[in-house]
Structures are given as C-alpha cells and as structure tokens.
Amino acid sequence: MDFNFTQDExxxxxxxxxxxxxxxxxxxxxxxxxxxRLGKQDYVRWHKIVAAQGWAGGNWPPEYGGxxxxxxxxxxxxxxxxxxxxxxxxxxxxxxxxPVIMAFGSEQQKRHxxxxxxxxxxxWCQGYSxxxxxxxxxxxxxxxxRVSAADGDYFIVNGQKTxxxxxxxxxxxxxxVRTDPSVRKQEGISFLLIDMHAPGVTVRPILMLDEEHExxxxxxxxxxxxxxxxxxxxxxxxxxxxxxxxxxRTGIAAVGTCKRELLFLKxxxxxxxKNGQSLLADAVFANKVALLEIxxxxxxxxxxxxxxxxxxxxxxxxxxxxxxASGAASGPAASMLKIKGTEVQQRLSELMLEALxxxxxxxxxxxxxxxxxxxxxxxxxxxxxxxxxxNFRKTSxxxxxxxxxxxxxxxxxLGL
Ligand SMILES: Cc1cc2nc3c(=O)[nH]c(=O)nc-3n(C[C@H](O)[C@H](O)[C@H](O)COP(=O)(O)OP(=O)(O)OC[C@H]3O[C@@H](n4cnc5c(N)ncnc54)[C@H](O)[C@@H]3O)c2cc1C
Numbered sequence: 478m479d480f481n482f483t484q485d486e487x488x489x490x491x492x493x494x495x496x497x498x499x500x501x502x503x504x505x506x507x508x509x510x511x512x513x514r515l516g517k518q519d520y521v522r523w524h525k526i527v528a529a530q531g532w533a534g535g536n537w538p539p540e541y542g543g544x545x546x547x548x549x550x551x552x553x554x555x556x557x558x559x560x561x562x563x564x565x566x567x568x569x570x571x572x573x574x575x576p577v578i579m580a581f582g583s584e585q586q587k588r589h590x591x592x593x594x595x596x597x598x599x600x601w602c603q604g605y606s607x608x609x610x611x612x613x614x615x616x617x618x619x620x621x622x623r624v625s626a627a628d629g630d631y632f633i634v635n636g637q638k639t640x641x642x643x644x645x646x647x648x649x650x651x652x653x654v655r656t657d658p659s660v661r662k663q664e665g666i667s668f669l670l671i672d673m674h675a676p677g678v679t680v681r682p683i684l685m686l687d688e689e690h691e692x693x694x695x696x697x698x699x700x701x702x703x704x705x706x707x708x709x710x711x712x713x714x715x716x717x718x719x720x721x722x723x724x725x726r727t728g729i730a731a732v733g734t735c736k737r738e739l740l741f742l743k744x745x746x747x748x749x750x751k752n753g754q755s756l757l758a759d760a761v762f763a764n765k766v767a768l769l770e771i772x773x774x775x776x777x778x779x780x781x782x783x784x785x786x787x788x789x790x791x792x793x794x795x796x797x798x799x800x801x802a803s804g805a806a807s808g809p810a811a812s813m814l815k816i817k818g819t820e821v822q823q824r825l826s827e828l829m830l831e832a833l834x835x836x837x838x839x840x841x842x843x844x845x846x847x848x849x850x851x852x853x854x855x856x857x858x859x860x861x862x863x864x865x866x867x868n869f870r871k872t873s874x875x876x877x878x879x880x881x882x883x884x885x886x887x888x889x890x891l892g893l
Contacts, residue, residue: 480781482549490553497561500526509562510741512861514689514845517600517646523564524597534571534595541579541587542595552784559733567643569601570594574651577668577721581709586670590649604638604652604671604695605718611640612881614653615662615715619697621654621669623704623711630704632656632669634677634697640875644680644693647673657712668714670706677701685871687864688842722877729811729876730818732777738825739770745858746832756832765831769824776817783810809889812882819872819879826866833859840864 482490505519527533536551537543546554558565575594578586593599610617619636634654644650650671657665671678677700683692709717743766749756756762830837836859844860873879887893 480785482553486549486553489550490557493554493557494561496530496532497557497563500530501561501563502526505564506562509564510737511858512845512865515564517643519564520567521597521600524566527566528596533566533597534575537571537575537595538579541575541591548784552780556733559731560737562737567601569603569642569651570597570599573603573721574601574649574670577651577708577717580720581668581717583705583708585705586708590670599648600643600646602641602644602647602650602673602695604641604650606640607637608639612878614718615666617653617655617666619652619654620658621656621667621702623656632702632704632707634669634671634700634702636697638695638697639693640683641680641693641695642691642875644673644695645682645690647680649673650695651708653714653718656714660712663715665712666714666718667711668708668717669702670708671697671700671702675700675702686867687840687845689845689864689868691868730776730780730814731822732773732780732818735773735776735818735821735825738822738829739766739773741858742766742825742829742832745829749832749834762832765828769821769828772817772824773821776814776821779817780814783814809886812877812885815876816879816882816886822872823869826862826869829862830866833862837863837866 502522505515505523507513508515508519524533532544532554534541534543535546535554536548537545539545571594575591578590582590590599594601604619605614605617607617607619617636619634619638621632621634623630623632632654634652636654638650638652641647641650650673652669652671653666654669655665656667659665673680673695677698679696679698681694681696682690683694685691708714743757746757746762746766747755751759751762757766839859840863841860842864845864
C-alpha cells in the first residue's frame with residue numbers, strides 16, 4: 478500500500494532493501510520463509526550483522542549509539558525486514574529494557590548495559606509474569622529483601638517467574654520484584670536486573686503445543702543481586718514497568734510479516750486442487766482469502782495512520798508514555814493493533830491448514846529444526862504448518878491477552 482513517503486524516506490527504503498539484499502544470509506532467509514525454528518545462533522548472527530551496520534538501535538537516540546530514526550523510518554525498516562524474511566531482532570533488550578535504562582537507569586547502568594544490548598553481547602529475557610500474576614501483574618510475589626553488608630548493599634531474591642521467553646539462552650533478566658509487601662500492591666514493586674548465571678537461578682523448560690521449547694519457568698532461590706542493579710528508585714518499579722509496555726508500540730501488528738504470509742498462503746492454495754481446479758479459484762475459499770486480505774489492508778491503514786501521528790507528535794508521544802507510566806492506563810491504539818494483528822496472524826495460519834487438508838496433519842520436529850536429512854526442499858511446504866498453526870495460538874495470550882486489550886478499549890474509547 479502506498480504511503481506518502483518523502484524523498485528522504487524513499488531513499489532510506491532503497492538503502493534498507495540494498496542492505497537486506499547484500500547482507501541477509503540466504504540460509505537464515507530460507508529458515509524464516511520455510512517456517513523452520515530459529516536457534517540462538519541464528520538470532521545472534523543476524524543481530525550482529527545489523528549492529529555492524531549501526532542499525533540495531535535504529536530508533537535509539539544517537540547519544541546512546543542509536544541511529545535516531547523517526548517512527549516512519551522505523552516502520553520502513555520493520556516492513557522491509559519482514560518482507561525479506563529476515564529473522565526478528567528480539568525485543569527484550571532493544572525495545573524493552575534498553576529504553577527503561579535510558580529513561581530511568583543510573584549512569585553506570587547506561588554505560589555498561591546499553592552498548593552490550595546494541596552489540597548483542599548479553600541475551601535478555603523478561604521476568605514479569607508469575608504463576609499467580611499474569612493479567613493481574615501487580616499481584617506478583619517474587620520478593621527482594623535489601624541487605625546491607627560491608628562490601629555494599631544487595632538484594633536477596635526468592636520466588637518464581639513463568640512463561641519467560643527464551644530464558645534458556647539468557648545472560649540477564651529484568652524482573653519486577655516485591656520490595657515492600659506492606660503497601661498497596663502497585664507501590665511495593667521494584668525493577669531489578671538479575672544475572673541469569675548467578676547461584677540460585679534455575680531455568681526449567683515449558684514445552685508448547687508444537688513441542689517448541691520457547692518459554693520457561695525461572696526460579697530464584699536466595700539469589701544475591703547487587704543493589705547497583707536496581708533501576709531507578711526502590712518501590713517505583715510499577716512506573717518503569719508501565720513505561721516499558723507503553724513504549725513498545727510500533728511493529729506490534731506485524732503487518733509486513735502478515736503480507737509475506739498472505740503471499741505464501743496464496744501460492745499454497747494455488748497449488749492445491751479442488752474439483753479439478755486450483756483451490757484459489759474455488760469461490761468459497763477465495764472468499765475467505767479475500768476477507769482476510771481486506772482485514773489486513775484495513776490493519777495496514779491503521780498502522781500507517783498511527784505511524785504518521787507518531788511522526789507528527791513524537792515529543793507528545795514520549796510525554797504520553799511518561800504520563801501513562803505515572804498512572805493513566807495504556808492508550809487504546811496499541812490495544813487495537815494487538816487484537817487485530819493477532820487475529821489476522823491466527824487466521825492466516827488457519828487458512829494455511831485448511832488449504833492443505835489432510836496434508837496439514839504432518840508434524841516433523843526434525844524438519845522444523847532444519848536437520849539436513851529431513852530437508853525436502855522448498856517444494857515441501859506442508860511439513861511445518863501444523864506446528865505453525867498450534868504455535869500461533871499464543872499470540873492472543875502474550876503481550877497482554879486480547880480480552881484484557883478489549884477491556885482497555887471498552888474503558889478508554891467506549892467509556893464503559
Ligand atoms: C508464548 C508466551 C510467551 C510469553 N512470554 C513472556 C515473557 O517473556 N515474560 C513474561 O513476563 N511473560 C510472558 N508471557 C506471559 C503473558 O504475558 C501472560 O500469559 C498473559 O499476560 C496472561 O496471563 P496469564 O497467563 O497468567 O493468564 P490469566 O491472567 O490467568 O488469564 C486467563 C484467562 O482469563 C482472561 N482474563 C483474565 N483477567 C481478565 C479480565 N479482567 N477480564 C477478562 N478476561 C480476563 C484472560 O484473557 C485469559 O483468557 C508469555 C506468554 C505466552 C503464552
């Protein structure tokens with residue numbers, strides 16, 4: 478869809494395309510296109526290639542080593558990467574803890590962690606959710622008790638986090654912990670940076686529906702954390718936690734990826750036969766694809782509108798994020814994009830399975846992992862799609878469930 482990009486923005490888009498053409502490794506591109514699983518080395522390899530170009534922190538301010546991109550440039554980057562089937566740059570360092578450290582961290586934290594995030598020297602994970610605290614996050618109970626010692630203050634951390642994405646690879650976890658149990662639940666929370674290699678940290682895998690090891694339980698058993706790893710002020714962690722959530726707005730709908738997957742769905746359906754003709758020519762199936770494409774186009778327009786508003790009101794947006802962090806609820810735009818984006822993603826995976834019929838029942842973990850002996854070439858596109866379908870049930874739960882997003886919309890737009 479055309480957007481009124483300026484000449485500068487069009488030149489930037491061309492530069493991104495050239496960069497992707499020249500630097501995106503073919504094997505990584507194939508893995509993404511073929512819905513195979515990505516491992517730690519795949520993510521790190523791509524991140525380091527992008528970092529060498531100076532674009533890992535595209536939207537970070539130059540003073541912290543970023544490229545200072547506008548929201549429009551960030552959108553162009555995200556979309557071109559998705560269309561080219563580049564692996565994602567994981568958000569935990571770049572888009573989550575990085576901006577929190579920039580806004581609220583100490584000078585020492587900024588000096589130490591920010592360059593390492595840009596270079597992907599540390600793998601970060603997010604320790605918010607707990608078994609009894611997901612939608613009601615402020616109910617969290619992982620405790621951090623401050624202790625003074627001759628060699629400086631530290632916290633003793635005890636408790637459990639859950640659903641921690643890719644914690645099995647992580648060097649660091651940013652955690653919400655309870656430092657004061659005696660006050661209102663939002664007021665006794667602090668934001669701590671914890672070394673995953675510290676004694677007392679245990680990671681236990683949770684296997685997803687598709688047997689993917691993507692999420693984990695993380696246990697803290699008397700883990701000693703230097704007080705220098707506290708971000709901002711003690712008991713103000715809820716403010717920083719909300720800043721993080723409010724900050725992560727662009728890219729949430731994954732429109733570029735959906736456009737790539739829609740083309741894939743059409744190719745897939747075109748090759749399946751029904752009543753002697755291509756499935757894509759079947760009126761009932763073509764109608765389903767058309768409805769989905771219309772939803773995707775509407776979503777893209779909404780994203781572009783949001784990006785252009787962000788571009789016009791960049792400073793206001795920063796202020797809004799800070800305001801949200803200090804009390805008001807998250808805005809409804811991110812909630813709308815989250816709901817619609819995840820619905821489109823799930824529908825795409827449903828129609829892929831429907832197009833395949835019985836072939837869609839194939840499940841081959843070795844193929845997903847990319848084992849050479851199981852590589853049947855680009856023609857065999859059915860193998861990963863059942864796993865892809867099951868894996869994508871997660872999207873309406875993570876990042877704040879879609880029901881919670883609907884609550885936000887009903888309160889902030891409908892005034893219910
Ligand atoms: C694949 C995956 C990856 C994740 N990665 C991370 C991560 O890296 N770090 C992290 O901290 N967390 C992570 N999460 C956790 C995620 O944020 C939570 O699962 C999510 O917030 C929902 O919390 P819950 O699972 O405790 O469900 P609950 O809060 O128990 O909700 C259960 C059901 O009740 C509904 N519900 C709850 N409250 C309401 C309400 N008030 N109104 C209407 N409906 C309601 C929910 O929508 C849901 O359907 C991940 C989750 C998944 C599935």
